[in-house]
Amino acid sequence: VTLERNTQQRQAILAVINASPQPLTPPQILALASRQSPRLGIATVYRLIRLLLSQNLITMVEIPGQPPRYERQSPGHHHHFLCENCGNVFELGTCLPNINSIAPPRFKVARHDLILYGECDNCVRTDQLTD
Amino acid sequence: VTLERNTQQRQAILAVINASPQPLTPPQILALASRQSPRLGIATVYRLIRLLLSQNLITMVEIPGQPPRYERQSPGHHHHFLCENCGNVFELGTCLPNINSIAPPRFKVARHDLILYGECDNCVRTDQLTD
DNA sequence: GTTGCTGCAAAAAGTTTGCAGGACG
DNA sequence: CGTCCTGCAAACTTTTTGCAGCAAC
Numbered sequence: 001v002t003l004e005r006n007t008q009q010r011q012a013i014l015a016v017i018n019a020s021p022q023p024l025t026p027p028q029i030l031a032l033a034s035r036q037s038p039r040l041g042i043a044t045v046y047r048l049i050r051l052l053l054s055q056n057l058i059t060m061v062e063i064p065g066q067p068p069r070y071e072r073q074s075p076g077h078h079h080h081f082l083c084e085n086c087g088n089v090f091e092l093g094t095c096l097p098n099i100n101s102i103a104p105p106r107f108k109v110a111r112h113d114l115i116l117y118g119e120c121d122n123c124v125r126t127d128q129l130t131d
Numbered sequence: 132v133t134l135e136r137n138t139q140q141r142q143a144i145l146a147v148i149n150a151s152p153q154p155l156t157p158p159q160i161l162a163l164a165s166r167q168s169p170r171l172g173i174a175t176v177y178r179l180i181r182l183l184l185s186q187n188l189i190t191m192v193e194i195p196g197q198p199p200r201y202e203r204q205s206p207g208h209h210h211h212f213l214c215e216n217c218g219n220v221f222e223l224g225t226c227l228p229n230i231n232s233i234a235p236p237r238f239k240v241a242r243h244d245l246i247l248y249g250e251c252d253n254c255v256r257t258d259q260l261t262d
Numbered sequence: 263g264t265t266g267c268t269g270c271a272a273a274a275a276g277t278t279t280g281c282a283g284g285a286c287g
Numbered sequence: 288c289g290t291c292c293t294g295c296a297a298a299c300t301t302t303t304t305g306c307a308g309c310a311a312c
Contacts, residue, residue: 005266005311026302041269046302064193064244067301081234084241094233100247102225103212106256109249110215113195116231118240125237136286136291157276172294177277198276 012037013048022089023061023069023080061089063115079113083120085127090120143168144179153220154192154200154211192220194246210244214251216258221251 012033017024024032030045049070052058061069063082074091081090100109119127143164148155155163161176180201183189192200194213200220212221231240250258 007267007311009268039269042301043270043303044268047267050303060195062193062195064191064199068195079233081238081240090235090238092233092235096227096230096233099227099230099245102210102223102227102245103247103249104221104223104252106252107212107221107247107249108255109212109247111248113244113246113248114230114233115244116234116238116240117242117244118234118238121235121237124239138286138292140293170294173276174278174295175293178292181278 009033009037009040009044010048012040013045014052017052017058017070018072020071021091023059023071025067025069029070063089079115081116081118081120083123084117085119085123088120092116140164140168140171140175141179143171144176145183148183148189148201149203151202152222154190154202156198156200160201194220210246212247212249212251214254215248216250216254219251223247 013029015036016029016032020032026042026045026049029049030040030042033045034040049058053060053070057073058070059073061071061080063069063080066082069089071091077095079092079095081092082088083090095114099112099114103109144160146167147160147163151163157173157176157180160180161171161173164176165171180189184191184201188204189201190204192202192211194200194211197213202222205222208226210223210226212223213219214221226245230243230245234240
């Protein structure tokens with residue numbers, strides 16, 4: 001980790017992002033990191049997010065209709081699943097191999113994003129009980 | 132089309148969206164529709180967008196790092212391609228059949244979004260000339 | 263002791279809303 | 288001629304920036 005200065009605020013923000021299994025919004029990061037660094041301001045959160053993004057230490061996860069979230073750089077190519085019941089975002093492990101093949105001929109595909117929507121494991125079970 | 136009142140402004144905005152092969156941002160819609168309805172304001176554009184969205188007459192196309200765009204409801208399931216050279220967004224015709232299968236077991240998948248990034252046909256050719 | 267980082271507040275950028283007047287049916 | 292729609296401006300929301308003081312090294 002190549003921060004110029006290793007301040008209390010930066011440690012707190014990084015710790016929160018690294019500890020979270022899910023991508024977090026800036027206000028969520030602020031709320032969680034404030035427990036460790038009480039006078040933390042939202043501007044510092046945004047500033048560090050930008051710095052970490054530029055160094056590829058975190059990734060932006062943007063889901064249509066949702067505010068941007070940020071997650072630790074996890075190893076390997078992966079996508080996300082939004083549970084429309086509980087609002088949680090899950091990382092998916094794999095990706096289809098031929099996904100870039102749907103581009104028209106002569107288009108050069110560099111990368112892609114894929115987001116699945118539905119109900120997670122946990123919510124499916126809860127719904128069955130409530131039915 | 133079930134608008135309560137068929138005003139000049141609404142006709143202009145709808146015409147622009149329906150005529151465009153690409154999804155448009157609200158300022159783009161305003162600029163284009165203003166030619167037909169000069170005193171048109173951005174608030175009216177946003178209000179009609181919300182109305183048309185709620186009636187499923189248009190679709191929001193949101194690409195990470197880009198402002199939301201809107202397109203006419205095109206028939207059938209499709210995805211988009213962002214050309215990172217010219218900034219244009221293209222509709223893709225097809226989609227892989229087994230794309231929902233990458234969700235973990237017991238997750239219920241309702242739908243998905245897929246966005247490809249790269250260089251379009253046109254830009255690929257132009258780049259070759261410039262090389 | 264420098265210099266970069268922080269918090270605060272103000273500024274930007276994008277979207278929504280209140281309201282008085284005007285256009286549609 | 289009533290009511291929905293519009294334009295304008297103000298309010299909101301989210302993100303960025305300027306600046307004085309503080310903390311890291």
